[in-house]
Amino acid sequence: MSTRERILADVLKNQPSASPLPDMSAFKGKNQDVVATYCEVFTGIGGKAFRVKSFAEIKHLIAEQFDTAQRIITSLAELSDSFETLSTDVDPHTFDDVDVAVIEAELAVAENGAVWLPEQRMGQRIVPYICQHLAVVIPTERIVPTLHEAYAKIGEGDYGFAAFIGGPSKTADIEQALVLGAHGPISMTVFVLE
Amino acid sequence: MEKVEKDHAALAEEFIKDEERVDWHDGALWWIRQKRDMAAKNIPEWEALREAASQIKNNVLSNLHDYLLEFEANVTKNGIKVHWAADAEEHNAIVYSILKEKGIEQMVKSKSMLTEECHLNEYLIERGIDVINSDLGEYIQQLDNEPPSHIVLPCIHKRKEEIGEIFHEHLGTEKGVSDPTTLTRFARRHLRNVFVTRRAALTGVNFAVAATGEYVVCTNEGNADMGAHLSEVQIASMGIEKIIPQKKHLGIFLRLLARSATGQPITIYSSHFKKPREGQEMHLILVDMGRSRQLGRPDFRDSLKCIRCGSCMNTCPVYRKSGGLSYHNTVAGPIGAILAPNLDMRKHADLPFASTLCGSCSNVCPVKINIHEQLYKWRQVIVQEGYAANTKVLGIKAMAWTLSSPTSYSTIGKAGRWVLNNIPFAVNNKFNPWYRQRDMPDSPKESFGEWYAKNEKK
Amino acid sequence: MTVGLFIPCYVNQFYPSAAIATLQLLQKLGVKVVYPPRQTCCGQPMANSGFEHLTQECNNLFLENFAEFDYIVAPSASCVLHVKDHLHSTEDPAKAERVRSKTYELVEFLTDVLKVDKLAARFPHKVGIHQSCHGLRGLHLAQMSELNAAPFSKPVRLLHMVDGLELVTLERPDECCGFGGTFCVAEEAVSVKMGKDRVSDHLRHGAEYITSVDLSCLMHMEGILQRNKSAVKAVHIAEILNATR
Numbered sequence: 001m002s003t004r005e006r007i008l009a010d011v012l013k014n015q016p017s018a019s020p021l022p023d024m025s026a027f028k029g030k031n032q033d034v035v036a037t038y039c040e041v042f043t044g045i046g047g048k049a050f051r052v053k054s055f056a057e058i059k060h061l062i063a064e065q066f067d068t069a070q071r072i073i074t075s076l077a078e079l080s081d082s083f084e085t086l087s088t089d090v091d092p093h094t095f096d097d098v099d100v101a102v103i104e105a106e107l108a109v110a111e112n113g114a115v116w117l118p119e120q121r122m123g124q125r126i127v128p129y130i131c132q133h134l135a136v137v138i139p140t141e142r143i144v145p146t147l148h149e150a151y152a153k154i155g156e157g158d159y160g161f162a163a164f165i166g167g168p169s170k171t172a173d174i175e176q177a178l179v180l181g182a183h184g185p186i187s188m189t190v191f192v193l194e
Numbered sequence: 195m196e197k198v199e200k201d202h203a204a205l206a207e208e209f210i211k212d213e214e215r216v217d218w219h220d221g222a223l224w225w226i227r228q229k230r231d232m233a234a235k236n237i238p239e240w241e242a243l244r245e246a247a248s249q250i251k252n253n254v255l256s257n258l259h260d261y262l263l264e265f266e267a268n269v270t271k272n273g274i275k276v277h278w279a280a281d282a283e284e285h286n287a288i289v290y291s292i293l294k295e296k297g298i299e300q301m302v303k304s305k306s307m308l309t310e311e312c313h314l315n316e317y318l319i320e321r322g323i324d325v326i327n328s329d330l331g332e333y334i335q336q337l338d339n340e341p342p343s344h345i346v347l348p349c350i351h352k353r354k355e356e357i358g359e360i361f362h363e364h365l366g367t368e369k370g371v372s373d374p375t376t377l378t379r380f381a382r383r384h385l386r387n388v389f390v391t392r393r394a395a396l397t398g399v400n401f402a403v404a405a406t407g408e409y410v411v412c413t414n415e416g417n418a419d420m421g422a423h424l425s426e427v428q429i430a431s432m433g434i435e436k437i438i439p440q441k442k443h444l445g446i447f448l449r450l451l452a453r454s455a456t457g458q459p460i461t462i463y464s465s466h467f468k469k470p471r472e473g474q475e476m477h478l479i480l481v482d483m484g485r486s487r488q489l490g491r492p493d494f495r496d497s498l499k500c501i502r503c504g505s506c507m508n509t510c511p512v513y514r515k516s517g518g519l520s521y522h523n524t525v526a527g528p529i530g531a532i533l534a535p536n537l538d539m540r541k542h543a544d545l546p547f548a549s550t551l552c553g554s555c556s557n558v559c560p561v562k563i564n565i566h567e568q569l570y571k572w573r574q575v576i577v578q579e580g581y582a583a584n585t586k587v588l589g590i591k592a593m594a595w596t597l598s599s600p601t602s603y604s605t606i607g608k609a610g611r612w613v614l615n616n617i618p619f620a621v622n623n624k625f626n627p628w629y630r631q632r633d634m635p636d637s638p639k640e641s642f643g644e645w646y647a648k649n650e651k652k
Numbered sequence: 653m654t655v656g657l658f659i660p661c662y663v664n665q666f667y668p669s670a671a672i673a674t675l676q677l678l679q680k681l682g683v684k685v686v687y688p689p690r691q692t693c694c695g696q697p698m699a700n701s702g703f704e705h706l707t708q709e710c711n712n713l714f715l716e717n718f719a720e721f722d723y724i725v726a727p728s729a730s731c732v733l734h735v736k737d738h739l740h741s742t743e744d745p746a747k748a749e750r751v752r753s754k755t756y757e758l759v760e761f762l763t764d765v766l767k768v769d770k771l772a773a774r775f776p777h778k779v780g781i782h783q784s785c786h787g788l789r790g791l792h793l794a795q796m797s798e799l800n801a802a803p804f805s806k807p808v809r810l811l812h813m814v815d816g817l818e819l820v821t822l823e824r825p826d827e828c829c830g831f832g833g834t835f836c837v838a839e840e841a842v843s844v845k846m847g848k849d850r851v852s853d854h855l856r857h858g859a860e861y862i863t864s865v866d867l868s869c870l871m872h873m874e875g876i877l878q879r880n881k882s883a884v885k886a887v888h889i890a891e892i893l894n895a896t897r
Contacts, residue, residue, distance in 0.1 A: 003279065018257065021439065045459065124423075146445070161423075164463070177354070551833075574702050635871055
């Protein structure tokens with residue numbers, strides 16, 4: 001008997017009698033003020049949120065917030081005239097010197113401040129982690145109240161990799177003192193686009 | 195591997211000697227418990243979420259066989275190689291063989307309690323593989339050659355000055371530097387160099403979705419992703435109980451996990467791994483390590499519902515005062531004390547007794563494991579299986595005999611207040627430890643029974 | 653209505669005044685109370701140490717003593733919880749079940765059965781209330797701080813009926829004191845540290861008395877207070893509810 005067969009046989013022998021899945025239909029958030037809630041929660045977890053009306057405004061804010069002499073990359077066509085377009089077919093190690101990455105999120109969740117980034121929107125998986133500063137554009141109509149609505153939208157959508165990212169990388173491992181920028185980005189900025 | 199010479203009580207006594215440290219440790223964890231309370235009270239449907247999470251996990255345990263098959267089929271379809279391991283030895287050998295085949299001698303690891311349980315690092319280091327734990331707390335523990343003392347906060351028992359000293363000794367930071375931001379920045383630079391040079395990365399798994407064959411890894415630091423997305427070989431190790439049926443169930447668990455753990459609304463990174471990236475190889479190891487046996491123990495199988503948030507440790511007053519290392523087990527605290535006896539009852543016979551059965555752990559548990567009731571039940575099993583100390587057995591037997599008979603009870607009670615030296619809770623009969631730091635109540639002239647016979651009985 | 657008074661072994665031996673206060677309080681409220689003299693112990697010390705299998709004699713004795721009463725009342729949440737959770741009988745399970753369901757801790761008997769809404773009691777002191785874990789999380793005498801649920805407290809409701817009494821607010825209102833049965837000696841260091849920290853929360857907030865529904869917690873904290881020559885006293889809630897001075 002292989003290990004696999006033995007484990008499966010033991011599990012089958014020992015598992016209890018069937019127990020049903022719960023009804024999850026009652027779990028839903030309220031749709032009012034998702035944008036304001038999102039911005040408030042995201043700021044609360046150490047992020048910076050800007051409500052903007054155009055890509056021109058976003059460009060202006062990036063120039064204001066970051067050092068444009070450093071390497072800034074983006075996967076957004078709307079920003080490609082100002083910043084380096086990130087290429088999807090290079091060795092991920094080549095992003096090691098990226099200062100700012102600007103990408104677009106597919107969803108954002110008001111209750112926890114996280115944005116949903118499937119790998120198609122990241123350009124490459126490593127991008128939102130390896131950059132020193134992460135900036136994300138999220139159109140207001142893509143903000144949902146809770147994770148339940150988010151997963152309803154994510155559905156069976158196909159991706160090889162995807163992540164919720166909710167704020168700059170952080171740690172409090174040394175005496176519970178909060179430090180932003182553990183291994184990933186030191187800051188995270190979200191542009192909420194109306 | 196490690197030999198346990200001291201039990202929880204003895205190890206706790208050592209920890210408590212440094213009272214300033216204990217007070218700090220207790221306060222830091224209590225603060226996290228308070229943050230957890232605030233986060234929970236912000237969600238009106240919190241208790242309903244806990245109930246739903248508990249029911250989903252019940253469903254998982256009752257269908258685990260089929261879910262494992264479904265998960266395996268989907269993972270395979272997604273292009274990830276699945277391995278099965280019955281125990282630590284088999285798990286470690288699989289990891290080693292994957293690395294060896296690729297000629298890889300260095301690996302970076304993110305937090306995985308399972309690989310701690312398997313003592314993977316020691317195994318690989320003995321075979322010439324360099325392994326680095328990249329979670330900052332785990333990295334510090336690794337430098338100091340100690341296991342994590344808490345599953346979420348691995349070095350919560352250490353003061354920043356001690357960490358500064360460890361950095362000075364092992365990484366060459368300036369002596370006396372203990373500022374958390376400075377130390378963290380230093381580790382960031384050091385570990386970034388590790389991430390960009392490692393060809394293999396290993397992560398744990400928080401949730402594995404049977405229906406889609408993807409798995410979710412939650413971190414705040416981003417270390418799991420830094421390792422995984424730069425590696426050519428990615429390995430994930432998971433206990434077979436980590437399965438959940440469908441992706442929508444993540445909505446429940448991710449709402450509960452970080453709020454329970456630290457009071458955050460969600461971990462910074464909740465990464466959903468489904469397929470290897472171009473040119474990358476992915477492996478997933480399904481590990482039993484006693485889980486199927488625990489599944490067959492009706493009184494204890496609920497312990498397999500644990501999502502490793504650590505909230506039971508933060509709320510446990512015994513944990514807060516005694517420190518995680520006093521549990522001499524990978525998973526400390528109340529949940530560790532109900533998981534450990536399944537793995538080795540003799541070695542962990544003390545752990546279910548390292549509790550006052552106050553019940554706070556069961557109340558904070560996001561999947562509603564009846565932890566304190568299981569602690570009580572483990573005590574019965576451990577005694578029945580013959581793992582209780584002999585002195586204790588004799589003491590309790592004498593007590594049971596005395597208390598079984600009203601005559602012997604009142605005779606002994608009257609004859610010099612049997613209870614004074616032999617009170618029911620003071621049965622372990624060395625030099626009575628009650629008196630060391632506490633007085634006994636003044637002995638009244640008469641018992642209530644005697645008073646009642648004189649004054650009330652007509 | 654006849655109430656069988658269950659006075660746990662250590663209360664009988666060490667704290668007769670709490671037992672007398674319980675008896676007198678119930679009598680004042682018009683209840684007929686009988687104390688069966690052949691009682692010893694609920695069996696909890698054995699059971700919590702892993703020796704539940706040795707408690708059958710205690711169970712039988714308990715059933716023999718108390719089965720006939722309308723209610724069984726005890727000034728000890730911990731012992732009551734043990735009876736409610738673990739009292740059983742191999743010969744007559746139904747009888748054990750009946751006894752379990754009519755056994756009450758004193759405070760819950762006063763609030764839930766007698767529905768007491770006023771008391772002729774006076775206790776002009778600052779009092780800190782120690783929530784015994786078994787009373788709180790086992791018998792649900794008050795809301796537990798861990799849960800997202802509406803607050804209430806049966807002991808506080810009764811203490812508010814006592815003239816002159818002022819309750820102090822604690823930093824950690826429902827933290828365990830560390831007594832824990834045999835834990836208090838088997839894990840002496842942890843137990844004492846927990847006790848010291850509980851006591852100091854009361855002291856910092858100006859309590860003159862620490863009260864509780866459990867004398868075991870109080871005995872532990874009193875032991876620490878006395879060893880440290882503190883003027884603060886531990887007193888069972890029955891003695892406050894029965895006080896008239």
